[in-house]
Amino acid sequence: MAVTLTPVPVHRPVRDRHHRGVSRWVVLVLVTLGALVMLVPFAFMLLNAFKSPGDYSSGGPLSWPTEFYTKGLRTYWTAVNFPLKLWNSALIAGSVAVLGVVVSLLNAYALGIGRVRGRLWIVGLFLLANMLPQEALIYPLYYVAKEVGLYNTRLAVIIIFTVIQSAFGTYLLASVLGTFPRSLLEAAALDGAGKWTVLWRVVFPNLRPTLAVLLIFFFIWTWNEFLIPLVMLIDNQTQTIPVALASLQGDRLMDAPTTNAGALISLVPAILFFLIFQRTLARGITAGAEK
Amino acid sequence: MAVSETVAATSPTATTPTPRTPRRAPRGRNAAYWLYLLPGAVLFVLVIGAPLVGTVYLSLTKWSGIGDPTFVGFDNYQRLLHDDVFWASFRNTVAMIVAMVVVPTVLGLLLASVLFDVIGRRFKPRTAAALRAAFYLPQVLPVVVAGIVWGWILRPDGAFNSLLDAVGLGALRHDWLGDPGTALPAVMAVMIWVQIGYPVVVFMAALQRVDPELYEAAEVDGANWLHRFRAITLPQIRPETFVVALTCTIAALKVFGPIFALTRGGPENATNVPSYFAYYTFFKKLQVGYGSAISTVLTLIIVVVAAVFIGMQARSERRDRGF
Numbered sequence: 001m002a003v004t005l006t007p008v009p010v011h012r013p014v015r016d017r018h019h020r021g022v023s024r025w026v027v028l029v030l031v032t033l034g035a036l037v038m039l040v041p042f043a044f045m046l047l048n049a050f051k052s053p054g055d056y057s058s059g060g061p062l063s064w065p066t067e068f069y070t071k072g073l074r075t076y077w078t079a080v081n082f083p084l085k086l087w088n089s090a091l092i093a094g095s096v097a098v099l100g101v102v103v104s105l106l107n108a109y110a111l112g113i114g115r116v117r118g119r120l121w122i123v124g125l126f127l128l129a130n131m132l133p134q135e136a137l138i139y140p141l142y143y144v145a146k147e148v149g150l151y152n153t154r155l156a157v158i159i160i161f162t163v164i165q166s167a168f169g170t171y172l173l174a175s176v177l178g179t180f181p182r183s184l185l186e187a188a189a190l191d192g193a194g195k196w197t198v199l200w201r202v203v204f205p206n207l208r209p210t211l212a213v214l215l216i217f218f219f220i221w222t223w224n225e226f227l228i229p230l231v232m233l234i235d236n237q238t239q240t241i242p243v244a245l246a247s248l249q250g251d252r253l254m255d256a257p258t259t260n261a262g263a264l265i266s267l268v269p270a271i272l273f274f275l276i277f278q279r280t281l282a283r284g285i286t287a288g289a290e291k
Numbered sequence: 292m293a294v295s296e297t298v299a300a301t302s303p304t305a306t307t308p309t310p311r312t313p314r315r316a317p318r319g320r321n322a323a324y325w326l327y328l329l330p331g332a333v334l335f336v337l338v339i340g341a342p343l344v345g346t347v348y349l350s351l352t353k354w355s356g357i358g359d360p361t362f363v364g365f366d367n368y369q370r371l372l373h374d375d376v377f378w379a380s381f382r383n384t385v386a387m388i389v390a391m392v393v394v395p396t397v398l399g400l401l402l403a404s405v406l407f408d409v410i411g412r413r414f415k416p417r418t419a420a421a422l423r424a425a426f427y428l429p430q431v432l433p434v435v436v437a438g439i440v441w442g443w444i445l446r447p448d449g450a451f452n453s454l455l456d457a458v459g460l461g462a463l464r465h466d467w468l469g470d471p472g473t474a475l476p477a478v479m480a481v482m483i484w485v486q487i488g489y490p491v492v493v494f495m496a497a498l499q500r501v502d503p504e505l506y507e508a509a510e511v512d513g514a515n516w517l518h519r520f521r522a523i524t525l526p527q528i529r530p531e532t533f534v535v536a537l538t539c540t541i542a543a544l545k546v547f548g549p550i551f552a553l554t555r556g557g558p559e560n561a562t563n564v565p566s567y568f569a570y571y572t573f574f575k576k577l578q579v580g581y582g583s584a585i586s587t588v589l590t591l592i593i594v595v596v597a598a599v600f601i602g603m604q605a606r607s608e609r610r611d612r613g614f
Contacts, residue, residue: 024413027405034402035425038484042428044450045440061450062457107331114324122328129339131597133545135569135586139579140345141338143356163338166331195323224433226548227566231574242435246552249439256443263440267432274431 048260049073056257072261080244081236082265088233089223089240089269092154092161097219099162101211104169109199111170112177113185123174129167134227142231152234160228165218176210177203216277223270241266343590350583360580367584377585380556380563383475384544387564390479391486391543396535398483399490402426404524406491407498408506408516423495427488434485438552441481442468445553468554471561478553478562485549490535497531498524529607537600544593565589 048061052069059066076082107126111119141160142151150156180203188202204211226242233239239247245266249259350367352360371377411419429437444450445467452464467477501523509519525532547566550556556563556571565585572582 024409027409028414028418031402031405031410031422035422038425038429038487041437041440041444041484044444048450061444061448061453103331103334106327110324110327114321114327116321116324116328126335128594128597129335131541131593132339132343133566133569133586133589133593134547135566135573135582136346136590137339137342138570139349139356139573139583139586140342144342159334160338163334167335167339170331195327199327220431226433226435226551227570230551231570242433242548245433245439246435249442249552256448259439259443263436266436270432270436274428 045260045263048257049264050261051257053255053257056255061256069257072255072257073265076258076262076265080248080262082241082244084237085239085241085244086269088154088238092157092229092240093219093222095158096161096165096222097215099158100165100169100218101215103162103166104173104214105199105204105207105211107166107170108173108177109203111174113180113198113203114195119174123171126167126170126174130164130171134164138228138231141228145232151232152238154233154238156232157229157240160232161222161225165221169214169218172214173207173210176207180206216273220270220273220277223273241269346583346590347587348583349580350587352580352583354579355577356579363580367581368588370581371584371588376560376563376568377565379560380565380568383562383564386475386479387482387543387546388540390482391546392536392539394483395486395490395539396532398487399494399535400525400528400532402487403491403494403498404520407495408519408524419495423488423491426491429485430488430492434548435552437481437485438549441484442553445477445481469558471559474554474558474561478549481553482546482549486539489539493531493535494528497528501527533600533604533607537597537604540596540600541593544589544596 044061047065048056049072050069051059051065052067052071055063055066055069110116111123116122137160141156145151145153145156150159184202184206185198188198193201223240224242225240226246229240229243230246233243236244245262248262349360351362351364353363353366354360406419406423410422446452447464447466447469451467455461455463465473467473505523505527506519509523514522545566546564547570550562550564550567551570554562556567566589569582569585569589572578572585576582
């Protein structure tokens, strides 16, 4: 308030406006140029995804396509059986997102609301688990998966990432629940609600915005994972989109236009999540701030 | 990668002030909560605890993955000390930290501050949001997809060389990823492109919770943009800076996908990193004991780095409270 009441010297806004009038445009131009540079690889990809191999070899990467060629896209689509890869990725990432959120919530309920003994150490352990390099787990996981018949199954990848993602979710939710209003819990307890009822009738509804954000992040993180799917999923029936794309690399089938077509198709789902995730994230922020 | 974003997004919930009700529950009541920890704990032991112990044990053995491992003590670690590839991989990790932590954090701070403070306030908010989205876009695509596109762009017949030709710099044409001299800088450039959007988005979210009156007051006092950046922006978003630096450093230490897609550690190990080196030793050379030793060392380094970061953060928070 004091700021608005202070009489502003007359000369200052004039000088400021003049000063900023030039420099703000310079800043805008510079930042826009930077943003355009960021987009150049996407432009290259789009430009070359619709070229025929002959067109590419005669015109090079920068030329405008002479025809609207979609065979590269179709070749990639059928060669990698893209719909199946899409389903594998969606099934794995979707299952992990839901299971990871459930496990995180159960853990965090015990740690944040239940305040079980040694909870700081337990939360620290979960945080550590999230930071570990996956190489430190991969060989025993690979070996055991082979022994128990889970190798090359989507289930193996789902189980592993449920645990890795929920390690982070537990850390985050435990701190959120550590400040959960006690009065709500006590009111429910007075009404005779047990712990299970309190979890699903009181804690869960209050936490929904945070859980939605977590769900989206688990989904995207799992979707983009590479090392563990690369090791665990070896055939066409089980592979995810990133693994399928990477294993085609160097294949003779992958001429430059097909590479670009494959990359283009592979990033469409990612861009779609980006749009969904932005909305959910915004909702999560506002819902959290309103409380 | 996007860890701190979730933190930033949900921190309003986390910081909701709660009345401190003194509460000492009888121990028996809390014990029932252990049941809720049970599924998570079992999964944790099976998928993280036991494999981690297994890897540490295997690092003390010689094993090809078939038959029984032979216990060899610290032989693998001794071998690591004299392995040039191992040392090269850690030197490259330093380069990855520059490309994935130092440059993106510094540039991200500047960009976020400019987008928020200059463009967001002097132009339409939509302009700032669109520019932010452009910087963030590389973060949403699977990193392997980014690696494959960039691998093609940087190829001898790829788009980058054609671009050089088109602007009359054809003399600079190069096999960017194939030459040991340029492969690492090329990979670093790609990683900066991949990473930059993450700090921009986190820092812009952080700036939104800074009281605008601080900036207005500073402006009335005649502070220019640089003054405001140093006196308000930097101190106000220190918690987010810390989270970004920690998560990006760990990501840099663990980096695997981009290396796999761009260079597979080559040429001549010029871009090899510990993660890829471990993967290669496990699954291509079938030296499980040695691969486990590499993984164990990498794990130790990550734990130490995280501990140092968290200790520094705790100390700086204590100092802030002291004043």
